[in-house]
Amino acid sequence: GQQLNQSPQSMFIQEGEDVSMNCTSSSIFNTWLWYKQDPGEGPVLLIALYKAGELTSNGRLTAQFGITRKDSFLNISASIPSDVGIYFCAGQGGGSGYALNFGKGTSLLVTP
Amino acid sequence: EPEVTQTPSHQVTQMGQEVILRCVPISNHLYFYWYRQILGQKVEFLVSFYNNEISEKSEIFDDQFSVERPDGSNFTLKIRSTKLEDSAMYFCASSVSLSPPDTQYFGPGTRLTVL
Numbered sequence: 001g002q003q004l005n006q007s008p009q010s011m012f013i014q015e016g017e018d019v020s021m022n023c024t025s026s027s028i029f030n031t032w033l034w035y036k037q038d039p040g041e042g043p044v045l046l047i048a049l050y051k052a053g054e055l056t057s058n059g060r061l062t063a064q065f066g067i068t069r070k071d072s073f074l075n076i077s078a079s080i081p082s083d084v085g086i087y088f089c090a091g092q093g094g095g096s097g098y099a100l101n102f103g104k105g106t107s108l109l110v111t112p
Numbered sequence: 113e114p115e116v117t118q119t120p121s122h123q124v125t126q127m128g129q130e131v132i133l134r135c136v137p138i139s140n141h142l143y144f145y146w147y148r149q150i151l152g153q154k155v156e157f158l159v160s161f162y163n164n165e166i167s168e169k170s171e172i173f174d175d176q177f178s179v180e181r182p183d184g185s186n187f188t189l190k191i192r193s194t195k196l197e198d199s200a201m202y203f204c205a206s207s208v209s210l211s212p213p214d215t216q217y218f219g220p221g222t223r224l225t226v227l
Contacts, residue, residue, distance in 0.1 A: 042218035
């Protein structure tokens with residue numbers, strides 16, 4: 001699969017802080033997705049982006065599909081303890097078929 | 113809300129044994145997928161399945177792996193002769209279609225431990 005670079009690898013923040021993470025790829029994708037994974041569970045879809053330049057919000061989460069189709073970012077505003085988990089970006093399409101190509105994840109820890 | 117279910121939640125097996133991991137996709141979904149996640153690593157695509165055929169597979173999905181939809185509800189992944197490096201979480205996913213804006217919904221996973 002195509003290589004996705006996700007950063008940062010981990011973040012340790014205080015409750016109430018904003019968080020930003022991003023993904024870049026050397027290849028273009030038609031869709032960018034952001035998933036959250038809690039320990040011992042499967043990835044849960046947070047936001048899906050289908051168009052270059054698209055900016056989408058889901059509550060305190062905002063994500064953007066980069067204009068070059070090779071990157072995406074996810075912002076979490078006013079973090080809370082239940083935001084703890086691993087956040088994965090995933091790219092789909094653009095020559096890679098319909099399989100999801102995942103980043104290596106950003107581990108988020110939030111202290112009260 | 114409908115969800116993908118997987119059984120068992122944890123499977124322990126001896127090297128060389130066959131295992132079958134089971135999934136029940138969301139009922140109106142037509143496309144089914146298996147992914148795996150080795151501990152501490154990213155989620156990796158294995159195979160996609162539609163209309164009783166494999167539609168796409170990765171280089172990981174070699175001759176030791178096979179998939180089947182034995183009835184109208186189950187979707188299985190078989191590993192014929194397990195190796196130590198097959199130890200991982202295996203996730204099933206399903207989607208209504210292939211094309212966006214549809215997306216893949218994941219099950220809770222089966223943790224496979226090969227001893």
